[in-house]
Amino acid sequence: MKIVVGQGSCGIAAGAGKVYDKLNELLSDKDGVTLTISGCIGMCYLEPIVDIYDDNSNLKRLVRVEADDAQKIADAVLKNDLSILNDIEITDDDKAFLEKQTRIALRHCGIINPEDISDYTNADGGYKAIEKALSMTPEEVIEVIKTSGLAGRGGAGFPTWFKWNAARQSEGDEKYLICNADEGDPGAFMDRAVIEGDPHNLIEGMLIGAYAIGAKHAVVYVRAEYPLAIARLERAIEQATEKGYLGNNILGSNFSCDMRIKAGAGAFVCGEETALIESLEGQRGMPRLKPPFPAQSGFWHKPSNINNVETFANVPWILLNGGEAFAAMGTADSKGTKVFALTGKIKKGGLVEIPMGKTLRDVIFDIGGGIRDDKEFKAVQMGGPSGGCIPKELLDTEIDYKKLGATGAIMGSGGMVVMDESTCMVGMAKFFLDFTTKESCGKCVQCRLGTKRMNEILNRIVEGKGKQGDIELLEELCYAIKDGALCGLGQTAPNPVLTTIKYFRNEYEAHINEKKCPAHECVDLLTYSIVADKCKGCTACAKKCPVNAISGEVKSAHKIDSEKCIRCGQCKATCKFGAIVVD
Numbered sequence: 103m104k105i106v107v108g109q110g111s112c113g114i115a116a117g118a119g120k121v122y123d124k125l126n127e128l129l130s131d132k133d134g135v136t137l138t139i140s141g142c143i144g145m146c147y148l149e150p151i152v153d154i155y156d157d158n159s160n161l162k163r164l165v166r167v168e169a170d171d172a173q174k175i176a177d178a179v180l181k182n183d184l185s186i187l188n189d190i191e192i193t194d195d196d197k198a199f200l201e202k203q204t205r206i207a208l209r210h211c212g213i214i215n216p217e218d219i220s221d222y223t224n225a226d227g228g229y230k231a232i233e234k235a236l237s238m239t240p241e242e243v244i245e246v247i248k249t250s251g252l253a254g255r256g257g258a259g260f261p262t263w264f265k266w267n268a269a270r271q272s273e274g275d276e277k278y279l280i281c282n283a284d285e286g287d288p289g290a291f292m293d294r295a296v297i298e299g300d301p302h303n304l305i306e307g308m309l310i311g312a313y314a315i316g317a318k319h320a321v322v323y324v325r326a327e328y329p330l331a332i333a334r335l336e337r338a339i340e341q342a343t344e345k346g347y348l349g350n351n352i353l354g355s356n357f358s359c360d361m362r363i364k365a366g367a368g369a370f371v372c373g374e375e376t377a378l379i380e381s382l383e384g385q386r387g388m389p390r391l392k393p394p395f396p397a398q399s400g401f402w403h404k405p406s407n408i409n410n411v412e413t414f415a416n417v418p419w420i421l422l423n424g425g426e427a428f429a430a431m432g433t434a435d436s437k438g439t440k441v442f443a444l445t446g447k448i449k450k451g452g453l454v455e456i457p458m459g460k461t462l463r464d465v466i467f468d469i470g471g472g473i474r475d476d477k478e479f480k481a482v483q484m485g486g487p488s489g490g491c492i493p494k495e496l497l498d499t500e501i502d503y504k505k506l507g508a509t510g511a512i513m514g515s516g517g518m519v520v521m522d523e524s525t526c527m528v529g530m531a532k533f534f535l536d537f538t539t540k541e542s543c544g545k546c547v548q549c550r551l552g553t554k555r556m557n558e559i560l561n562r563i564v565e566g567k568g569k570q571g572d573i574e575l576l577e578e579l580c581y582a583i584k585d586g587a588l589c590g591l592g593q594t595a596p597n598p599v600l601t602t603i604k605y606f607r608n609e610y611e612a613h614i615n616e617k618k619c620p621a622h623e624c625v626d627l628l629t630y631s632i633v634a635d636k637c638k639g640c641t642a643c644a645k646k647c648p649v650n651a652i653s654g655e656v657k658s659a660h661k662i663d664s665e666k667c668i669r670c671g672q673c674k675a676t677c678k679f680g681a682i683v684v685d
Contacts, residue, residue, distance in 0.1 A: 103135055103179050108151040108212060110142025110298050111291075111330055112452075117168065118150035124172035125152075135179055141299020141334075143212020144453035145199055148192065151212075154184060163192040195471075196450070202469050204431065205455045206439050207255075207415035211299030216334050219341040222302040229302070229347055231418035235310045236355045240270060243314045247417070249425030251437030256282055256373070256410030257488065257514045258590075259436070259503040265407055268397035269315040272405035277317040279359075280401060280408045281308055282378055283324035283331075286370040287486025288537060289445040290517035293411035295453055296441075297324065297331035300415070301338035305361065307414030309347065310421060312359045315407050319360055323378055326365040335363060370487070370541035374589045375400075375408040377543065388543045389589035410515065412441055432458030436502040440513070446482075446520035447474045454518075456501070463497040466520055477522040481605070485514025487534040487541075488594035490601030491527060510601040512594065526623035527606040528613055531598045532560040538595040549592030552583040556599060564624045568614035573603060622684055625669045629685045634659035636681035643673035643682065 107113075107122040122139065129135050143151060148165035152175065155161055162184050164175070171190060178186045205211075214221040222228035235243050248263035269277060281304065285293040297304060308320050324332055339361050342348045350358045369387045372378045376390035379401050400406025416438060420428045428438045436458040442465060444454050449471035456465060462482060466472070473479050481491045490511035492499065499505055506513050521530065539553040556579050559572050580596035587593045603610060612618050619627040632643075632652075639657040644650075651667040654660030662673070662682075674682040 103157070103182075104155040105129070105135065105137050105175070105179065106140050106153040106155070106215075107137070108141070108143060108149060108153075109139040110146075110149075110212075110295060112142050112146040113149040113151060114330070116149040120169040121150050121152065121167050121172060124169045125175060128172060128176040129179070132180065138215050139217070140213060141211050141216050142295045142453065143200070143299075144203075144208060144295070144455075145196065145450070146452035147450050148196060154179065154187075156184075162187065163197075164190045165192045165196065166190065199450055199452070199469060199471075203455050204439050204457050206419045206428075207296060207303075207412050207441050208299075208453060208455045209419070210303060211295060211453075214300065216299050216301055217337055219302060219338065219345060222300070227418065227422045229306055231421040232306050232309045232313075232347065233353060234421055235313055236353060236357060240314045240316065243310060243421070244270065246421060246425045247314070250420045250428035251425075251432070252413065252416055252420060252428065253436065253503070254409055255412035255416075255440065255515065257485065257512065259513060262409060262413055265397060265409070266311060266314050268395070269317075269405050269407040272398050274405045276319075276404050277315055278401040278404055278406040279308055279312040279315060279317040279320045280375075280378070280382070280406055281320070281322040281414055282373065282375065282408050282410045283322055283328075284366050284369075284372045284378060285325060285328075285411075285515065286368070286373050286541070287488075287515055287517040288534075289483075289519045290443045290486055290515055292441045292443050292453060292516045294328050294331050296411050296415050297328070297335050301331075301335045302342065303415050303418060304335070304411055305338055305342050305348070307417035308361065309352070309359060310417050311407065311409065311414060313357050315405075317407070318358055321362055321364055321382060321401070323364045323366055323372070323382060325368050327368055332363060332365060339363070369543070370538070371543045371589070371591050374591060377589065378408065379406065386543070388545045389591075391588070412516070433500065433502045435504050440501060440516060442516045442518045444470050444518050444520070446518075447477065447522040447525070448472075448520045449474050458501055460501050461498045462492065462501065465501070465518065466497070470520070473520065473522050475522075477524065479520070480523050480525055481521045481527065481530075483511075483519040483521065483530065483534070483598065484517070485512035485594075485597070486517040487538045488512060488590065488597060489514045489517070490597040491521075491530065491605060492601070493605040510597065510604060512597070524621055524623065526564070526619050526621040527602045527609050528560065528619075529564055529621075529623055531602040532557070532564060534598040535560060535595065538591060542591060542595075546586070546588040546592060548583045548586035549588070549595065552579055552587075553592070553595050555579060556583075556596070560599070563610065563613045564619070565626045566613070566617045566624075568610075570614070572614060573607070573610050577603060618685075628669045629664060630662050630667050630669060630673065631664075631683055631685065632660050632662055633681050633683060636679050638679055638681070640678075642676050642678070646672045646676045648672065
């Protein structure tokens with residue numbers, strides 16, 4: 103039998119390392135048993151996950167496994183009686199999380215060992231796509247990508263073939279292919295999971311792209327906060343080089359390409375391609391004026407092409423299955439599949455890959471299982487700090503570049519942060535704008551100062567100090583920044599504010615006019631009080647109050663001094679009689 107322990111970052115954080123070590127201790131000397139690892143399969147909410155395959159490759163998936171379960175797993179495997187593991191086996195409901203997906207970029211994640219190249223080459227077409235590409239002309243490869251309709255999965259959705267063709271046609275003997283793995287959106291972890299779980303797929307996709315544009319050098323720009331992804335990618339590059347998939351005269355052809363990794367310092371602005379290039383060159387990550395575009399003058403002012411991880415992860419499948427097969431999925435304007443990181447107030451958080459054209463409702467409720475604790479769905483933030491909030495009345499919006507853009511949000515790299523009734527939309531806008539304000543490189547005045555002024559207004563509103571005209575001033579600043587900012591960071595930074603004003607203007611007005619937070623989330627706008635008829639005078643709340651703001655005699659109704667109250671919520675959490683209310 104083969105036992106596979108999921109060892110993505112999410113699994114390790116949940117304790118998968120301890121599970122693996124214990125299983126290794128129990129089974130390392132047992133014949134007929136193989137213990138190995140995989141990356142994240144996407145069901146992050148069920149980690150740690152252990153898969154058991156018998157001699158006929160039948161799978162038994164165990165979820166939320168603890169180190170204490172290792173002995174039971176070992177006994178079941180050695181006795182060849184897996185029925186004793188039924189109590190930790192995945193349920194049919196949770197199986198549906200994967201069954202309702204269509205996985206291309208993630209097809210190997212959670213299945214193969216990312217640290218063993220033989221697992222990739224023995225899998226579905228591993229390194230067969232580059233072999234096929236080398237039997238074609240670069241122009242023919244680009245034509246296949248054109249037929250597929252593959253668009254950049256990093257956010258803008260620009261046609262991949264067009265960028266490749268522009269770099270191909272640019273004059274110059276030295277060209278560069280760059281992978282943007284600087285995944286900086288809060289709540290996004292798609293690229294990390296692909297690199298951790300299937301690094302050879304990324305390498306192969308980049309090799310095909312390098313061959314198509316005529317590049318001999320490839321660079322993966324990955325954030326330093328992804329140490330596991332970097333370690334596995336480094337190992338994969340070494341293995342690919344040893345096997346002849348990287349280096350000189352790849353697979354006996356005239357094509358040569360080397361690959362290296364650049365660990366970035368975690369600047370969000372380096373997600374913008376010219377800022378990324380500046381960082382690669384050892385400069386401060388700040389965007390360049392365009393034109394010239396990177397295809398004409400990029401890394402070291404040589405023709406360069408930049409795509410993100412997910413874009414490259416689709417390329418090997420497309421080469422093997424044909425551009426028509428990829429284009430058959432999705433919508434007229436958005437082809438293929440898209441990976442999303444489903445996070446926030448969701449029951450089943452993790453990675454979801456679905457064909458374009460599915461609705462937000464399909465992802466959040468059908469796959470994600472709906473809202474945690476069965477609360478009311480309120481909105482979903484699409485596209486991270488550069489995206490926007492989509493309200494519940496637009497839940498049936500199709501996932502398509504144009505249709506999402508029409509809501510005021512964007513597809514982005516694939517972050518999907520779900521919010522329930524307890525989320526303050528003004529506070530949510532402030533959270534994302536605070537992020538972009540801090541991440542602004544400061545090169546242009548509109549972004550450097552404009553986002554700061556907006557952030558100051560939002561802070562004033564959530565503190566109960568908002569005034570008439572603040573909403574209109576925010577809107578004015580939003581459009582001035584969008585029109586004047588140099589790069590995509592500034593041009594999209596106002597989106598969370600604009601969409602929350604558009605769909606949740608009443609919440610802004612309540613904060614400003616009534617000094618109230620309808621979601622009861624903004625601490626400065628909350629008032630704690632005790633309903634005298636319900637208070638039993640047990641003194642439990644008074645004992646818990648850290649600032650002695652609650653007074654009263656035993657068995658008599660208590661009172662809260664609003665001047666002293668710091669609104670920590672401990673009194674409400676302590677009261678067993680529902681006597682404490684928040685307004």
